[in-house]
Amino acid sequence: MTxxxxxxxxxDVSPETFAAMSHTMIGHRGKDFxxxxxxxxxxxxxxxxxxxxxxxxxxxxxxxxxxxxxNLARKKxxxxxxxxxxxxxxxxxxxCGYEAEAIQVEWGEAIDPESVRAKxxxxxxxxxxxxxxxxxxGVLNDLEGxxxxxxxFPDTMLIVDSVSSLSTVDIxxxxxxxxxxxxxxxxxxxxxxxxxxxxxxEAAMERAKNIPNRGxxxxxxxxxxxxxxxxxxxxxxxxxxxxxxxxxxxxxxxxFAARKARHAQTNAMxxxxxxxxxxxxxxxxxxxxxxxxCFATPDTLDLSAFIKTxxxxxxxLINGGYGKLQGTTFRISNMGNETxxxxxxxxxxxxxxxxxx
Amino acid sequence: MTxxxxxxxxxDVSPETFAAMSHTMIGHRGKDFxxxxxxxxxxxxxxxxxxxxxxxxxxxxxxxxxxxxxNLARKKxxxxxxxxxxxxxxxxxxxCGYEAEAIQVEWGEAIDPESVRAKxxxxxxxxxxxxxxxxxxGVLNDLEGxxxxxxxFPDTMLIVDSVSSLSTVDIxxxxxxxxxxxxxxxxxxxxxxxxxxxxxxEAAMERAKNIPNRGxxxxxxxxxxxxxxxxxxxxxxxxxxxxxxxxxxxxxxxxFAARKARHAQTNAMxxxxxxxxxxxxxxxxxxxxxxxxCFATPDTLDLSAFIKTxxxxxxxLINGGYGKLQGTTFRISNMGNETxxxxxxxxxxxxxxxxxx
Numbered sequence: 001m002t003x004x005x006x007x008x009x010x011x012d013v014s015p016e017t018f019a020a021m022s023h024t025m026i027g028h029r030g031k032d033f034x035x036x037x038x039x040x041x042x043x044x045x046x047x048x049x050x051x052x053x054x055x056x057x058x059x060x061x062x063x064x065x066x067x068x069x070x071n072l073a074r075k076k077x078x079x080x081x082x083x084x085x086x087x088x089x090x091x092x093x094x095x096c097g098y099e100a101e102a103i104q105v106e107w108g109e110a111i112d113p114e115s116v117r118a119k120x121x122x123x124x125x126x127x128x129x130x131x132x133x134x135x136x137x138g139v140l141n142d143l144e145g146x147x148x149x150x151x152x153f154p155d156t157m158l159i160v161d162s163v164s165s166l167s168t169v170d171i172x173x174x175x176x177x178x179x180x181x182x183x184x185x186x187x188x189x190x191x192x193x194x195x196x197x198x199x200x201x202e203a204a205m206e207r208a209k210n211i212p213n214r215g216x217x218x219x220x221x222x223x224x225x226x227x228x229x230x231x232x233x234x235x236x237x238x239x240x241x242x243x244x245x246x247x248x249x250x251x252x253x254x255x256f257a258a259r260k261a262r263h264a265q266t267n268a269m270x271x272x273x274x275x276x277x278x279x280x281x282x283x284x285x286x287x288x289x290x291x292x293x294c295f296a297t298p299d300t301l302d303l304s305a306f307i308k309t310x311x312x313x314x315x316x317l318i319n320g321g322y323g324k325l326q327g328t329t330f331r332i333s334n335m336g337n338e339t340x341x342x343x344x345x346x347x348x349x350x351x352x353x354x355x356x357x
Numbered sequence: 358m359t360x361x362x363x364x365x366x367x368x369d370v371s372p373e374t375f376a377a378m379s380h381t382m383i384g385h386r387g388k389d390f391x392x393x394x395x396x397x398x399x400x401x402x403x404x405x406x407x408x409x410x411x412x413x414x415x416x417x418x419x420x421x422x423x424x425x426x427x428n429l430a431r432k433k434x435x436x437x438x439x440x441x442x443x444x445x446x447x448x449x450x451x452x453c454g455y456e457a458e459a460i461q462v463e464w465g466e467a468i469d470p471e472s473v474r475a476k477x478x479x480x481x482x483x484x485x486x487x488x489x490x491x492x493x494x495g496v497l498n499d500l501e502g503x504x505x506x507x508x509x510f511p512d513t514m515l516i517v518d519s520v521s522s523l524s525t526v527d528i529x530x531x532x533x534x535x536x537x538x539x540x541x542x543x544x545x546x547x548x549x550x551x552x553x554x555x556x557x558x559e560a561a562m563e564r565a566k567n568i569p570n571r572g573x574x575x576x577x578x579x580x581x582x583x584x585x586x587x588x589x590x591x592x593x594x595x596x597x598x599x600x601x602x603x604x605x606x607x608x609x610x611x612x613f614a615a616r617k618a619r620h621a622q623t624n625a626m627x628x629x630x631x632x633x634x635x636x637x638x639x640x641x642x643x644x645x646x647x648x649x650x651c652f653a654t655p656d657t658l659d660l661s662a663f664i665k666t667x668x669x670x671x672x673x674l675i676n677g678g679y680g681k682l683q684g685t686t687f688r689i690s691n692m693g694n695e696t697x698x699x700x701x702x703x704x705x706x707x708x709x710x711x712x713x714x
Contacts, residue, residue, distance in 0.1 A: 002381040002389075010382040010595060018379035021596065024359040025367040025549060027674070032359075058551050059416050062591040063574045070572070097570035186592060192382060194415050194551045194594030213454035215427070217420045234417040235543060237551030238367060239378065239596065317384070 003317040006346055008135050008164060008292040008333040009187035017191060020246035021239040028238065034230035036241055043248030046256055048181055049172035050199050055223040057196040058237045061163050061184035064196045065129070066092050067218025068180045071200075071208040072157045073098050073127040078119060080111045082141065083134035084323040085161070093129070101125075107325060108137050108294075110287040113145035120153045127157045133165035135187065136322040138294025138331060139283040140165065147176035157204055163187050164335065166197075167251065168263040168291040179204040185240065188291055189247055190336025195240040200224075250337075263290045266334040266343045273347045277354065282329050292333045297321070303330055306353055314349035360674040363703055365492050365521060365649040365690040366544035374548060377603035378596040385595065391587035393598055400605030403613055405538055406529035407556050412580040414553040415594040418520050418541035421553045422486070423449050424575025425537045428557075428565040429514045430455050430484040435476060437468045439498065440491035441680040442518070450486070458482075464682060465494045465651075467644040470502035477510045484514045490522035492544065493679040495651025495688060496640040497522065504533035514561055520544050521692065523554075524608065525620040525648040536561040542597065545648055546604055547693025552597040557581075607694075620647045623691040623700045630704050634711065639686050649690045654678070660687055663710055671706035 005012045026032045037056070044054035057064050069077060069092070076099040079090035084107075093100035103115050116128070128150050133140050143160070150158040159180040162171055166183040173181045182198035185191040200208075200220050208220045216222060222233040251259055267290045274281065274295050282294040297303045307320050307330070321329040334343055362369045383389045394413070401411035414421050426434060426449070433456040436447035441464075450457035460472050468487070476482070485507050490497050500517070507515040516537040519528055523540040530538045539555035542548040557565075557577050565577040573579060579590040608616055624647045631638065631652050639651040654660045664677050664687070678686040691700055 002383060005382050005384065007384050010385070010592070013382050015379075022372075022375035022379065025362050025370050025543075026359060027362065027364050027676075028367070028550075059420065059574065060591040060593075063416065063420070066572050066574045092573040095570070095576065096572045184592065186382075192594065192596040193385075193592040194597065214452060215423050216449040216452045217416065217423045219452065234419040235367070235541065235550040236417075237549065237594065237597075238543075239549040240551065240594075319384075 001315050003311050003315040005317050006333050007317055007319045008331050008335065010193050011187060011190050011333050011336045012338075013190060013192055014337050017243050017246055021192075021243040023239070023242040025238060028235055029231070036245060037230040037232070039245055040241065040248060043252055044197055047167045047171065047251070048199050049170060050174045050181075052174070052199045052201065053224070053227045054197055054199045055227060056232055056236055056241065057198060057218065058194065058232070058234065059196050060193055061161060061182055061196045062092070063218060064182045064198050065089060065159070065161060066096060068159045068182065069093055069096055069098065069127065069129070070218060071211055071214050071220045072159065072179065072204055074211070075099060075126060076101070076124050077127045077129060078103065078116075078125040079129045080116065080131070080146070081105070082109060082111055082137065082139055083107050083131070084136035086129070086131040086134055089129045089131070108139065108282045108284075110139050110141050110284060111146060113142055113149045116146060117149045117152070120150070120156065125156060127159065129159050131161040132171070133162065133289045133291060135164040135292065136325065137282060138289045138292055139287055140169070140289040141287065143171070144176060147178060151177045157207060164289065164291050167259060168335065169260060173199060177201070185244060188335045189244070191240055191243045191247060194237050195244065262339065263334060266338055266340060267291065267293060269340065269343050269347065270332050270334060273350065291335045292331055294329050294331045297328055297330055302357065303327060305357065309353045309356070310349060313353065316346050316349055358672050360668050360672045362674050363690050364674055364676045365688050365692065367550050368544060368547050368690055368693045369695075370547060370549055371694050374600050374603055378549075378600040380596070380599040382595060385592055386588070393602060394587040394589070396602055397598065397605060400609055401554055404524045404528065404608070405556050406527060407531045407538075409531070409556045409558065410581070410584045411554055411556045412584060413589055413593055413598065414555060414575065415551065415589070415591065416553050417550055418518060418539055418553045419449070420575060421539045421555050422446060422516070422518060423453060425516045425539065426450055426453055426455060426484065426486070427571050427575060428568055428577045429516065429536065429561055431568070432456060432483060433458070433481050434484045434486060435460065435473075435482040436486045437473065437488070437503070438462070439466060439468055439494065439496055440464050440488070441493035443486070443488040443491055446486045446488070465496065465639045465641075467496050467498050467641060468503060470499055470506045473503060474506045474509070477507070477513065482513060484516065486516050488518040489528070490519065490646045490648060492521040492649065493682065494639060495646045495649055496644050497526070497646040498644065500528070501533060504535060508534045514564060521646065521648050524616060525692065526617060530556060534558070542601060545692045546601070548597055548600045548604060551594050552601065619696065620691060623695055623697060624648065624650060626697065626700050626704065627689050627691060630707065648692045649688055651686050651688045654685055654687055659714065660684060662714065666710045666713070667706060670710065673703050673706055
């Protein structure tokens with residue numbers, strides 16, 4: 001039996017989502033597709049907090065994370081690094097041929113906006129990469145603070161990855177002046193992977209026009225041109241778009257405010273469960289994700305036996321730490337469709353396993 | 358009612374494929390995923406005709422069509438252009454910053470290998486782009502002839518798009534010395550779009566190592582490194598991989614030879630239907646696709662009424678010509694899961710519509 005995933009992505013996908021994804025194929029250059037595309041915009045704009053169009057890239061988030069650099073970076077990129085995913089972005093920037101420097105903090109810490117101000121004051125940086133919710137550590141960085149600092153440097157573009165935060169907390173792209181905001185759909189949106197949704201500020205679109213060698217597949221200008229006709233530059237991942245239409249319908253039914261409250265509540269349940277067992281939180285107070293929880297593994301816990309028994313006996317899968325944090329941390333997701341009832345079932349199962357150890 | 362697609366891609370997807378795609382999510386950095394990845398290799402290698410690994414890109418074909426250039430092209434690219442998709446490749450090459458020239462033939466004609474020899478003899482080209490089956494015109498180009506010519510020029514890489522030919526005819530990648538062979542899965546493999554399968558020769562892998570600024574998302578070296586561990590560089594489109602596993606199982610059950618014979622037979626049915634009505638084939642004798650048929654619209658046919666009635670009354674959708682061929686041609690696909698019975702149902706419906714006009 002395949003276990004239910006409480007992994008922080010891909011997360012569990014509902015049978016209703018799979019049913020929606022099983023929609024008969026349609027041509028992607030006709031009216032039916034244009035209607036599908038247009039139907040996604042209001043819901044996506046609401047969770048991004050933007051009046052700008054939201055583009056649909058048939059790729060994982062890394063495609064747009066690289067693509068955003070190819071559209072916006074002129075020469076030198078500053079990467080804000082605090083975990084596996086944000087750290088990797090500097091390698092990607094270098095692989096594209098840019099000069100790149102990092103502000104590197106210990107995994108588990110958040111990026112200090114003042115350190116960004118100090119670094120940008122050195123001059124020469126034209127683009128900044130930033131991960132709002134660093135999924136590998138459970139840190140929810142200070143989006144508002146970082147945005148305010150970067151925006152105080154003219155002609156400096158800010159690219160924000162919101163993969164495990166979008167739809168669980170406010171992003172407010174327009175208000176904060178984010179230039180590119182992007183998210184893979186397999187985390188907080190609870191779809192299978194294969195689609196990245198992203199939005200681009202007017203200033204960033206202007207900048208892209210004058211960047212040479214942007215290529216085609218991730219070219220923002222191509223996305224905008226096709227968006228004007230409710231379409232995508234290349235053949236899109238149709239099944240995921242039908243799934244996304246379903247999920248956005250569910251978000252509309254629940255209400256975005258209620259969705260955020262649900263994530264706060266289910267996340268609080270997991271934090272309380274950890275506190276009861278004396279499991280320390282890995283991220284600092286005030287900078288903790290509401291979509292997943294990362295615990296530091298206490299010496300008293302046989303983590304691998306705990307995870308294995310939970311999987312074998314209860315068919316629930318949690319994650320035993322990402323990359324160099326493997327074993328020393330573990331992570332539990334409350335993203336997507338999880339409710340107080342489903343999180344309670346996980347908590348009961350985890351308690352039962354702990355009691356038996 | 359959504360019509361059944363006899364469009365040349367995306368094509369009709371079977372309920373069994375959707376059921377396979379509805380597999381519970383799994384983590385993509387664990388043993389279950391490695392097993393899934395490994396299970397796809399034998400079937401993919403067979404249809405590509407290669408002993409090389411077949412990589413899985415979460416993108417449409419254009420992603421790898423651009424990515425192959427970024428991995429292989431040094432300076433100057435020759436694009437073999439004979440229709441909407443092959444023509445566009447030269448624009449994509451220029452958007453990536455390469456010098457690019459075309460051998461351009463009229464839409465509906467095939468590329469003459471000797472013209473390629475003459476052009477390459479001028480010198481300076483390091484990479485050639487070629488579309489085996491040009492889906493916009495129904496032309497099946499001379500793969501063997503083009504490969505033989507390009508291979509006679511040392512250090513010249515050949516990139517082949519086989520989107521609407523893979524699994525319907527032999528590709529024989531290794532035998533012909535193709536350097537990169539790629540295909541989107543929404544045509545001949547009858548999956549929803551969102552995945553591109555591709556394989557890379559040893560020589561091309563060596564070349565890629567020394568090409569700067571390849572980036573990350575389509576970096577062949579990253580694909581190879583991850584393939585060695587039965588994995589992908591970034592989060593893959595899991596549902597499509599489960600669907601592909603199902604389709605490859607079906608191909609194995611049917612047998613590749615029988616699958617090719619089925620396509621030849623169902624294609625012959627459509628050609629015979631057209632001949633009966635005096636509809637001229639758009640592609641030249643001997644260079645016609647076995648996966649789709651492109652007819653030149655005769656003056657006597659009200660194409661738009663024909664297509665509309667077929668759709669409204671019989672719920673079958675055929676295509677009324679791509680790009681500048683809209684109206685002057687129409688296309689019927691026999692790709693994927695179509696059988697003599699399903700093609701006969703289409704033919705009966707088309708005959709009934711024609712009789713009523």
